[in-house]
């Protein structure tokens with residue numbers, strides 16, 4: 096079971112009471128929230144990087160040097176990346192994603208900032224989402240930044256690299272942010288604005304090692320002395336900064352927090 100809480104006696108009740116009394120709750124999610132959907136994390140036990148090693152830091156540079164090669168590999172179903180996309184395509188939202196969507200609907204959660212590219216928050220019904228590392232199911236022009244649903248235009252092996260139908264100049268790539276690629280300005284700005292408004296941040300299923308995402312809870316704490324609530328079975332790089340630490344899987348802890356909020360709301 097969890098630790099004794101510093102505040103109300105049990106960390107699920109702690110988290111619920113803090114969320115109820117906070118004005119602007121933001122969730123920062125990482126790969127761990129999608130583990131229950133069958134998508135492996137990157138680091139730690141069973142992690143993709145643990146198994147295959149981290150990809151080279153110059154993925155974006157290599158794409159720019161030869162976008163045709165990247166697209167040919169993507170379209171001909173080869174490479175580790177293709178297998179990862181197959182796993183994403185068969186995954187479904189789990190109780191964690193639905194719990195965050197419910198918290199937003201109840202008015203207790205203002206925004207989900209996710210490092211995940213799996214589209215599961217959107218499919219679970221969350222509305223205000225910032226996908227800081229992009230979305231594997233969207234395409235984006237590297238010149239004008241326009242995003243597209245893949246079905247809006249056909250990409251064939253003899254018309255590579257795909258060109259942007261909006262600005263006519265840029266090359267189209269997946270919206271997923273590659274290693275070495277700058278985070279698109281629009282989404283980065285949104286993340287900083289949301290973190291700056293937050294007086295409570297839930298950090299869920301993230302090792303908090305990759306910046307700028309990992310800096311967002313620190314920004315919220317520094318700017319607003321925000322409550323930080325960590326939901327992760329293992330310790331992370333920011334556990335010591337958190338006010339409440341819930342060492343349970345997200346798909347167990349988040350529904351428990353939602354139920355506790357409902358219980359407490361009935362008592363008020």
Ligand code: APR
Pocket residue numbers: 124125126127128130131136137138139142210211228299300301302303304305326327328329330331343344345346
């Ligand atoms: N519930 C909650 N957390 C979990 C669960 C679970 N069921 N299972 C694992 N975790 C935790 C792990 O303990 C770990 O701290 O999820 C975290 C996953 O960490 P990472 O694999 O490093 O994923 P993340 O933090 O999202 O990585 C950030 O790194 O490689 C880049 O672009 C990639 O977006 C990714 C970024």
